[in-house]
Amino acid sequence: MRALYALPLLGLALAQQNPGPQYQDWTKYLLSQPDYRLEQVLKGKWPYLEVLRKDRLRDYQGGATTPEAQAHEFRLPMSSLEATREVAKDLRKAWQRFEERYYWRVITALNNPAFYMAYCTFGLKGPDLNPPLPEVKLNIPSESLDTAFLGKLTPFDPGEMASAGLHSLDRYLPIPQIPREDFCDDLGLEILPIMYIPGFKVMVQGWEVFRTPGYPSKPLWFNWDAADARVKAAMEHAWQKYYPEYLREVAEILLKPRPSDPGSFLSNLGITDFANLGAPKVYLPIPWQGHLLNGGAVVAPVYTEMVPRDPQGVWDGLQALWDTYKRLIDKAGTDLEKVYLYVQFYRSARTLYNSKAFYGIPGVGDLVKKNLVSLVEAPLRSLTQGIPVLKGCTGSLDQVAGCASSALMLVDGVVKLKGEVDKLTGGKPQDEPIKAYRESPGLWKFEEAKRWLPPASLPVYEAFGYTTFFQAMNILEATNMPDMRNIDLSQINASNWAGWAWSQLSRLIVYWHMPITIDIRVEYCPPCALAYPSPPLEGPAQPLGVAPYTLPFVAERTHWRWVSVPEGYEIPGVKGTPYKVLGDLGGIAPDLSALYRPLLGR
Numbered sequence: 001m002r003a004l005y006a007l008p009l010l011g012l013a014l015a016q017q018n019p020g021p022q023y024q025d026w027t028k029y030l031l032s033q034p035d036y037r038l039e040q041v042l043k044g045k046w047p048y049l050e051v052l053r054k055d056r057l058r059d060y061q062g063g064a065t066t067p068e069a070q071a072h073e074f075r076l077p078m079s080s081l082e083a084t085r086e087v088a089k090d091l092r093k094a095w096q097r098f099e100e101r102y103y104w105r106v107i108t109a110l111n112n113p114a115f116y117m118a119y120c121t122f123g124l125k126g127p128d129l130n131p132p133l134p135e136v137k138l139n140i141p142s143e144s145l146d147t148a149f150l151g152k153l154t155p156f157d158p159g160e161m162a163s164a165g166l167h168s169l170d171r172y173l174p175i176p177q178i179p180r181e182d183f184c185d186d187l188g189l190e191i192l193p194i195m196y197i198p199g200f201k202v203m204v205q206g207w208e209v210f211r212t213p214g215y216p217s218k219p220l221w222f223n224w225d226a227a228d229a230r231v232k233a234a235m236e237h238a239w240q241k242y243y244p245e246y247l248r249e250v251a252e253i254l255l256k257p258r259p260s261d262p263g264s265f266l267s268n269l270g271i272t273d274f275a276n277l278g279a280p281k282v283y284l285p286i287p288w289q290g291h292l293l294n295g296g297a298v299v300a301p302v303y304t305e306m307v308p309r310d311p312q313g314v315w316d317g318l319q320a321l322w323d324t325y326k327r328l329i330d331k332a333g334t335d336l337e338k339v340y341l342y343v344q345f346y347r348s349a350r351t352l353y354n355s356k357a358f359y360g361i362p363g364v365g366d367l368v369k370k371n372l373v374s375l376v377e378a379p380l381r382s383l384t385q386g387i388p389v390l391k392g393c394t395g396s397l398d399q400v401a402g403c404a405s406s407a408l409m410l411v412d413g414v415v416k417l418k419g420e421v422d423k424l425t426g427g428k429p430q431d432e433p434i435k436a437y438r439e440s441p442g443l444w445k446f447e448e449a450k451r452w453l454p455p456a457s458l459p460v461y462e463a464f465g466y467t468t469f470f471q472a473m474n475i476l477e478a479t480n481m482p483d484m485r486n487i488d489l490s491q492i493n494a495s496n497w498a499g500w501a502w503s504q505l506s507r508l509i510v511y512w513h514m515p516i517t518i519d520i521r522v523e524y525c526p527p528c529a530l531a532y533p534s535p536p537l538e539g540p541a542q543p544l545g546v547a548p549y550t551l552p553f554v555a556e557r558t559h560w561r562w563v564s565v566p567e568g569y570e571i572p573g574v575k576g577t578p579y580k581v582l583g584d585l586g587g588i589a590p591d592l593s594a595l596y597r598p599l600l601g602r
Contacts, residue, residue: 030051046599079285085133089134096169108184126177134163196223201518203519219515235551252589263595278309326341338383352463380401475557477554509549
């Protein structure tokens with residue numbers, strides 16, 4: 001059993017050697033200008049976006065004709081946000097099943113024959129596992145942000161993986177929540193060897209006269225060698241059979257499209273115009289070398305709706321985008337950059353309410369335009385009057401925004417030429433250039449702030465220039481089961497701690513033994529006296545901890561997250577080439593590139 005105690009140290013060492021895709025790996029991939037082609041849906045084609053591998057693109061632009069240079073652009077089909085939430089739910093359920101199988105195999109084998117009779121013979125069982133849909137949480141990889149931006153956002157909150165803290169059961173019960181076939185396989189009834197001689201106490205006429213050492217918590221004798229052998233055999237069985245089946249189940253969840261035949265799904269939608277697009281639930285994964293450790297990730301760009309139908313809902317979404325932008329720019333931006341924010345936000349929103357996707361949906365454009373003007377006009381006009389290069393920007397809001405955009409381009413040019421910026425800005429701080437010295441397009445603060453923007457509809461993505469991705473990848477971890485780290489320290493209360501404590505205590509590796517009481521009664525029947533023991537009184541059952549006391553876990557398990565990526569910027573967490581998988585994953589899913597080709601029209 002000593003090898004089991006060394007597993008956490010081994011896992012930590014492996015984790016340091018296998019950190020997964022690094023920044024230098026995934027910066028090769030840029031989100032190109034999304035090509036959603038909403039009108040293509042009406043022609044039987046699915047919306048998609050494009051990604052570029054920039055090193056291959058440079059070779060291609062330089063005249064290279066190699067297959068690698070030719071394959072510099074990839075099309076990724078869109079999936080619905082709700083479908084990826086269901087995938088995340090199934091990933092969590094797969095973990096819960098493995099955790100239950102692992103524990104109940106060990107505890108049933110250790111407590112054979114009592115537990116074998118209860119759970120394997122009679123099939124005593126609780127309710128089925130049924131986790132709720134996981135919450136959508138954005139993760140902002142800190143390595144994707146400029147250090148100057150990070151410094152001004154201190155303290156920086158990147159957000160956790162959406163899966164953080166979810167590798168656990170929703171409730172820990174004293175009976176299995178899985179069918180007996182899941183953990184009783186190849187396990188038989190074992191009467192021998194004898195596991196223990198119970199501890200006991202002797203009472204005479206209700207008075208205790210003797211008890212064995214350690215009574216009632218310890219038996220008189222316990223077969224430690226047999227207990228260690230049972231636990232070791234059960235753990236080995238779990239790792240040799242249940243864990244590979246967990247990995248297989250996860251791979252099938254991640255790599256198989258929903259529905260399995262996307263082409264027939266599209267033809268059955270019956271779409272006749274933009275107003276009827278709605279939010280069809282579909283999951284079209286793209287393995288980026290797959291999700292296994294040291295691979296990359298399985299990704300899916302997501303939409304909340306293809307086209308929003310509710311005018312107020314459209315505006316509420318825009319208001320959320322504005323709140324995110326304003327909070328970041330107020331904290332990290334100069335006055336000139338605030339002008340850029342107002343101008344670019346207004347022009348993006350104007351693109352949105354003029355989108356032909358909203359034709360035939362009454363009220364969307366009018367409501368968005370009205371609220372947008374009230375949000376942007378007054379502060380933008382005020383800012384322009386305080387900066388010399390912008391003072392000439394007058395007229396309608398469209399004219400002010402157009403004039404300010406041209407003025408910002410002028411400032412940008414002077415910055416790049418290292419000219420006298422102070423004359424244009426009136427001595428306003430201009431520590432960072434508007435666009436200079438950055439490989440990625442746009443004002444980098446404005447663009448990188450999009451990593452905080454939530455999932456949205458296709459017209460919003462197209463107008464504001466970003467996309468949210470669902471990503472799943474395996475991470476090497478060394479912990480116990482249930483994971484002792486699964487406690488929300490931000491909400492410390494009695495219920496929180498009690499639930500965490502119960503999860504840990506209820507999954508300790510213990511042998512349940514039964515102490516007994518021998519009660520001798522003396523009855524007088526003159527001229528004689530009769531002394532006799534009553535039948536042994538058992539219970540209550542007592543736990544006896546058996547090494548390693550809690551179930552160790554040192555291996556890779558699957559995490560998931562949602563990340564937002566601005567156009568022209570790096571896609572985090574990926575490595576290698578889209579649609580290619582590593583190792584044994586290739587036989588699990590069909591050739592997705594070929595499957596999607598007729599769907600995307602290419």
